Amino acid sequence: MLQILVWGGSFFLMAVMAGPIIKDTGWASQWVYGALSLSILVSALLAPLTSRLIARHGGRGVLASSGLAVAAGLGLMAASTTLAMFLLAWVVIGLGMALGLYEALFASLGALYGERAGSAITGITLISGFASTLAWPLVALLIEHIGWRATCQVYAVLLALTVAPLYLWALPRGRGSLAKQQTAVAAVVAIDRRIYGLLTTIFALGAVIMTAISVQLVSLLQGLGYSLAAAIGFGALLGPSQVGSRVLQVFARKRHPVWTALISVTLVAMGLLLVALAPGATALGLVLYGAGNGLRAIVRGLLPLALMSPADYVLLMGRMSRPSLIGQALTPLAGGFLLQALGAGGVLATLCSLALLNVLLVGWLIRLVSHASQRPS
Structure with a gap:
């Protein structure tokens, strides 16, 4: 639930709040939407530092402070009278994202539970799949009744009263299982x-594809000839598909995560190819894509944990996430340029190429992992 609150007040917020902000302030849409890209870049820059803090001190305080940081950013956003102040608010929100979203959470769980963190990661990503489903209607309802500024204030109070106290109550003090591993000495990483x-490249490509679809799906489907209503209806298939695949993953915990990664990237590639090449199968394509993308979040947490020691996992999660976050920040700009220059077909062809490349990279990773497991220790 805490992850849903933090995601809803940061990464997913602008999907429903950007329109009212633009209408009220008259600020250019590219600056308002660009504020989210700015916050993701800030999160990318701070992610390695977050991992080091978790390795040295544990994730309890880091995760608890995430809610306070996002709350402070929302408070500043509510008081913004200039565009510069608005962008500064999103810099603060970016700090909260670095402290509290998946990368920090996964590192914290790895620090506490080591190799046993897998079941917790799977369960949390399953529940967090409802973040947009729950946050968007709540935020939209508040905006309709009290306006976007008061909505920011109410959400900020909600975060301040829940996230920090509940993390401090639920998580134990210290570094957990890492206390015995001298994680402060991070000069040598055995991977x-x-x-x-x-791993870094596979995760980055997956993040770019996910961001492009999240931002441009409706425009892409309209470019293929669908009406706005039909495009929105097709887009509604993604959420249930993502959650459904995560539910199935709960029953496949004994499978090595590298095979889950292969299933994930294969489903994403198949889904995008169907959307691009077989318009009559668009619904099936989006269901397959959604299922693959739903597994992606689980793979991000479980696969590195299976391939490195818990100590290295905690130290490297932030560094590994930086290219993914930078890619996410730049994707809306690059996607808009490609859509204007090449049209919907060109964007889909590019995404299909990236998805197929990811399948090949996961195949290469499986070979490396297989060879490594066969070497004598």
Whole structure:
């Protein structure tokens, strides 16, 4: 529930709040929407520092402070009378995202429970799949009745009263299982550089594809000839598909996460290819894409945990997430340029190419992991 609150007050907020802000202030839409990109960039820059803090001190205080940081950003946003003040508010929200979203949470769970963190990661990502489903109607309802500024204030109070106290109550003090592993000495990280590079690239490509679809799906489907109502209806298939695949993953915990990664990227590639090449199968394509993307969040947490020690996992989660976050921040701009230059077909062809490349990279990763497991210890 705490993850839903933090995601809803940061990453997912602008989907329903940008329109009222633009209408009320007259600020250019590219600046208002660009504020989210700014916050993601801030999160990317701070992610490695967050991992080091969690490795040294544990994740309890870091996660607790995330709600306070996002609340402070929302308070500043509510009081914004200039565009510069509005952008500063999103810098503060970006700080909260670095302290409290998946990368920080996964690192904290790894620090506390080591190799046993997998079940907790799976359960939390399953519940967090409802973040937009729950946050968007709540925020939209508040905006309709009290306006966007008061909505920011109410949400800020909700975060301040719940996130920090509940994290401090639920999580134990200290570094948990990492206390015995001298994680403060982080100069040497015992992981194959090729595996690390592949993990980072696979996650970054997945993040770029996810962001492009999240931002441009309706426009892409309209470019293929669908009406606005039909495009929105097709988009509604993504949420249930994502949650459904995560439910199925709960029953497949004994499977090595590298195979879940292969299933995830294959479903994403198949789904996008159907949307691009078989318009009559658009609904099926989006269901497959949604299922693959739903597994992606679980893979981000479980696969590195299976391939490195818990100590390295905590230290590297922030560093590994930086290219993904930078890619997410730049994707709306690059996607808009491609849509204008190449049209919907060109954007979909680009996304299909990236998805197929990701399938090949996961295949290479499986070979490396297989060879590594066969070497004598």
